Amino acid sequence: MMSDRRSSQDDDCSSLLSRLGSDSPRPRMKYGGMFCSVEGAFENKTLNFESFSPQTQRRRAARTRSDGNDGGAAGGRGEGQTMVFSSGHARENFGKREGDRLIIKGGKVVNDDQSFYADVYVEDGIIKQIGENLIVPSGVKTVDAYGQLVIPGGVDANTSLLAPQKGMNPTDDFYNGTRAALSGGTTTIIDHVLVEPGTSLLTAFDQWKETAEQRACCDFSLHLDITRWHDGLYEELESLIKDKGVNSFLFFMAYKDKYQSSDSQLYEAFGILRDLGAIAQVHAENGDIIDEEQKKLLCLGITGPEGHVLSHPEEVETEAVYRAITIAKQANCPLYVTKVMSKSAADVIAKARKKGIVVYGEPITASLATDGSHYWSKDWATAAAFVMSPPLNPDPSTPQYLISLLACGDLQVTSSAQASFSTAQKAVGKDDFTLIPEGTNGIEERMSVVWDRAVSTGKMDENEFVAVTSTNAAKLFNIYPRKGRIAVGSDADIVVWNPKETRTVSAETHNLTVEVNIFEGLEFRGVATVVICGGRVVFEDGKLNANEGTGRFVARKSFPDTVYKRIRARSKMAEARGVPRGNYDGPVHDVIGMTNSVPPTPTTRGPSCPKSLIAPRNLHRSGFTLSGAQVDDHIPRRSTQRIVAPPGGKSNITSLS
Amino acid sequence: MSGYQGKKNIPRITSDRLLIKGGKIVNDDQSFCADIYMEDGVIKQIGENLIVPGGVKTIDAHGRMLLPGGLDVHTRFQMPDRGMTSADDFYQGTKAALAGGTTMIIDHVIPEPGVSLISAFEQWREWADSKSCCDYSLHVDITEWHKGIQEEMEALVKDHGVNSFLVYLAYKDVFQLTDAQVYEVFSVIRDLGAIAQVHAENGDIVAEEQRRILEQGISGPEGHVLSRPEEVEAEAVNRSVTVANQTNCPLYITKVMSKSAADVIAQARKKGTVVYGEPITASLGTDGSHYWSKNWAKAAAYVTSPPLSPDPTTPDYLNSLLSCGDLQVTGSAHCPFNTAQRAVGKDDFSLIPEGVNGTEERMSIIWDKCVVTGKMDENQFVAVTSTNAAKIFNLYPRKGRIAVGSDADLVLWDPDITKIISAKSHNSTVEYNIFEGTEVRGGPLVVISQGKIVLEEGTLHTTEGSGRFMARKPFPDYVYKRIKARSRLAELRGVPRGLYDGPVCEVSVTPKTLTPSTSAKTSPAKQPNQPVRNLHQSGFSLSGAQADDNIPRRNTQRIVAPPGGRANITSLG
Secondary structure, three states: OHHHHHHHHHHHHHOOHHHOOOOOOOOOOOOOOOOOOOOOOOHHHOOOOHHHOOOHHHHHHHHHHHOOOOHHHHHHHOOOOOOOOOOOOOOOOHHHOOOOEEEEEOOEEEOOOOEEEOEEEEEOOEEEEEEOOOOOOOOOEEEEOOOOEEEEOEEEEEEOOOOOEOOEOOOOOHHHHHHHHHHHOEEEEEEEEEEOOOOOHHHHHHHHHHHHHHHOOOEEEEEEEEOOOOOOHHHHHHHHHHHHOOOEEEEEOOOOOOOEOOHHHHHHHHHHHHHHOOEEEEEOOOHHHHHHHHHHHHHOOOOOOHHHHHHOOHHHHHHHHHHHHHHHHHHOOOEEEEEEOOHHHHHHHHHHHHOOOOEEEEEEHHHHHOOHHHHHOOOHHHHHHOOOOOOOOOOOOHHHHHHHHHHHOOOOOOEOOEOOOOHHHHHHHOOOHHHOOOOEOOOOOHHHHHHHHHHOOOOOOHHHHHHHHHHHHHHHOOOOOOOOOOOOOOEOOEEEEEEEEEEEOOOOOOOOOOOOOOOOOOEEEEEEEEEEEOOEEEEEOOEEOOOOOOOOEOOOOOOOHHHHHHHHHHHHHOOOOOOOOOOOOOOOOOOOOHHHHOOOOOOOOOOOOOOOOOOOOOOOOOOOOOOOOOOOOOOOOOOOOOOOOOOOOOOOOOOOO | OOOOOOHHHOOOOOOOOEEEEEEEEEOOOOEEEEEEEEEOOEEEEEEOOOOOOOOOEEEEOOOOEEEEOEEEEEEOOOOEEOOEEOOOOHHHHHHHHHHOOEEEEEEEEOOOOOOOHHHHHHHHHHHHHHHOOOEEEEEEEEOOOOHHHHHHHHHHHHHOOOOEEEEEOOOOOOOOOOHHHHHHHHHHHHHHOOEEEEEOOOHHHHHHHHHHHHHOOOOOOHHHHHHOOHHHHHHHHHHHHHHHHHHOOOEEEEEEOOHHHHHHHHHHHHOOOOEEEEEEHHHHHOOHHHHHOOOHHHHHHOOOOOOOOOOOOHHHHHHHHHHHOOOOOOEOOEOOOOHHHHHHHOOOHHHOOOOEOOOOOHHHHHHHHHHOOOOOOHHHHHHHHHHHHHHHOOOOOOOOOOOOOOEOOEEEEEEEEEEEOOOOOOOOOOOOOOOOOOEEEEEEEEEEEOOEEEEEOOEEOOOOOOOOEOOOOOOOHHHHHHHHHHHHHOOOOOOOOOOOOOOOOOOOOHHHHOOOOOOOOOOOOOOOOOOOOOOOOOOOOOOOOOOOOOOOOOOOOOOOOOOOOOOOOOOOO
16 A cells, blocks of 8 residues: 555656646545545645745655655645645745654544544654554654643644833743743744834834744744724735734723724724734723723722722623624624633623624633632732733632633633733732733643643533644634644644643742742643654653744734635625615705804824824725715715706605605 | 602693593503592592582593603704704694603703803703793703813702713714713712713714715715614613723613614613613614615605614514513604705715604504503503603602692593504604604593693694703612612722732833823813812812823832831742
């Protein structure tokens, strides 16, 4: 059987160039081939990077020299889902991933759709073969996974490892943060680039990317947080989406007078993001109410961390989620709600999904594992460690509820919202809770938390576990199937997961530098025993072996299929049509004192962004918004003009039947 | 029962004695058969075999129902809108109301931004006192927000008998308030014991949608409903419920026009929020499919905000919620414009003046849609047409109930009468009736306002200017009992902790990243950037907080030896 495949592959090599990028159908393998565990399970889910990579030639040559055993990859080429990476950009660092050849033996491979027993062979940071009785070169390192699960490395879709708060940088930067991530089984993070108002998006992006490339130990990608929306951002957005590999942008509905966007700004921005094929994310809290509540609480003399949760009540989160969904629905833009912290916010998302709105919800490690009762802790440092926005809910049944929604698919993605600040940093707000930098840990514990709370309790199975910890995020943010799947051609980000082992979380043993762990003392079943990142074993026997700067930037293309197929169809449907009527030729009321009654007040809800009141028409804008409308539209023009003899003669359309 | 507030406003009413015999008195709690004797505009006796002076005019009810006169909580008679005035003034409007069995209206005072609330209020009083044919009261709309407004609100509540204020979440750049302003308004309203009303639509989205739709070349009235989709209303209702919850302020949503908005209210009530919803005649009686009418004048006649929902099952749904108590009050939002006035917006739907008729049809439509169909009984009918409104706005039991001492505002109701609504026969001045051709069962046979017969045998006998202003006291029991209890409970307590004595991080780059941007969401024209502390403010909000609170102070100071010695509270236990 194998020899058949070998010979067909040799033929391929000769005619390789002529077949580049082609999608010629090939007959499926018969049952009994190398994929005997599950017939045909891989071929049609395998992507073929080779045919698109600029380094195809060189790498293929190298491979034929070293061995010819990558039949799996070759077999998959024909029928593989085509996944086109932007030319070389995503893969520019690819060549440096040398060496490690690994075979993971005896484990149960778990993807989001099915599980099966197979060995996995990894080379050059890519999964090359999956199956039983693989033919691999000698001297390959073997990872023993007997009795354990082999799952795709976790994708943590929300971290803030560099974003400064109130002038302070998080204690755990890209190095410490990604190390912790790896030790917990997460092999890809998507960090938030916080663009301070007034800073260029591209500059901030470049700064983040540079820092992360120097420091990160695992692959990373970047979301951009837009803190001040104005029309001028369009070009930067376009360039980020088309050239830089960013397809998600976060807007704040909280942090009044600092980062908060108004509803009009959200609407405008959502429309543009939809046109460019990106995903809108929101930090959903009503900043206006929070601001007032904070003033009130400080007035009452409440200055401790409990003031934080009291000033951020659950309804405020729910309200903002509801509003964001309304705006997204209007703008027909996919929405991703970060940090779902309360039952009612999750309910709003679930309901909106039932109505067909394209919205995704992301609960985080903290909201899935612990609750907000700790804000009332007598120990200031403990209480302050829990400070984050939206806050943890004081209702102790919240984690269970969120886990249930996660299990049934109403929420889709888990992340950590990792942003840790040391106690000394938090203590800046010791006399005023509004000054406490916000953020909790969770990057390391995420996978274990989900396993313990969801899989051990029987709420979800191992496949759903993979879906919520990696696959869904990878699909949404368009890095699937490179990440979030164990398939031939995918990145070799693999975790060997032991569902029986337990570990107790403590600040003493965790890999972060922060002194307080909000999960202190909690015991979780399910532990990563071996973590392979980019084809290298980075965690084994409890020892981390991560190298600073080995992480690569993962570019993400616009228009992710999972999200945009529906959006596109709706865009086509959504055209509103007017009613053709004759000219109205009845009397028109004379309006007197018009200008007096409606003074054109300056816009009251939008922050005074650098936009003149009469915006010059920007021809690069999509035809969608604004252009054509004038600020004085609400003042009737030609108000005293009467059409006495309309062109085309009078038609009697005003008769009252 | 002579202690009613507002009695001083009663002009001389010529002694008018009236006896109604053999009626079935319907209140919101029960129905019973009794005679009623009234004198001087007040019900003096109820019972059988009453002893009354001789020569009293007697009406024989022949067993028909006697209801408390309707209370229309939402009218906008002769409302100025962009240089025009709504077609029905207080005379024509109240006449139409009486013809339909409504004996009291509450109109909205809408001060243009920049105009003082009190002077606007006086203006409305003047108009209404000279023209109104039935008793009236006034809501005041808050169209801008600054400290002066707060003082005026206080004066209105304490001296002028106003206990309800409306804020707009729509009409961007004209009347719209921000969430922060709404929060402040609600806090003030709660402290004053008034009721917060909301025109609930997300003005930001509406403004953007209007632009988009005009850009697409849709300029007809259908653009109005396309630019104000149902979600936009539901969103704003949800938001105002949230703000009201936070401020512990009673909330009243005017003009509930869509299923989803009604659902939001129903759900909030299930969670315990003190919120009331007011569907209007139009939303209970018709739907928004007419916006697509080929006849421009007809389509334009339906323009109101929030718009009628194009979903034809909406009226039925709202009637059901009204019957089960999820919605409580019915208004009419009567504010029609004639076709020539509407035609100002013939090339741009956003210029069409907004408002529909409904004050005359309100009682009959609800009877027809709810009581005839068996969704509610006659008592519930009384509740939603008068009693609930009277309770919420603190007019009860003077209005909204047939009892000794109550005002003699009565309707002799004939459940069997049928009538076809038409612009030809209605009492409004506009050429179009949005219920044109609708046949309704149930209507008033005799209407008595202030003890006088104003409608009899199909003829109206109204007197211009006979309506009295009804002052309303703050803290209506029906609403505020719960609010007061919650205020007591809601006291927040901090956690007593020792002083934190651990290390404090030194912040170096603070001033650069936190440039205190000028308060971006408040209108710079109306508010100075550095708010002056106003000592008249309630102790509740703002005071103490400074505009630069977000900038850490004393950020490089460390407490090394705190007073009272060190406490070891930072250990991570």
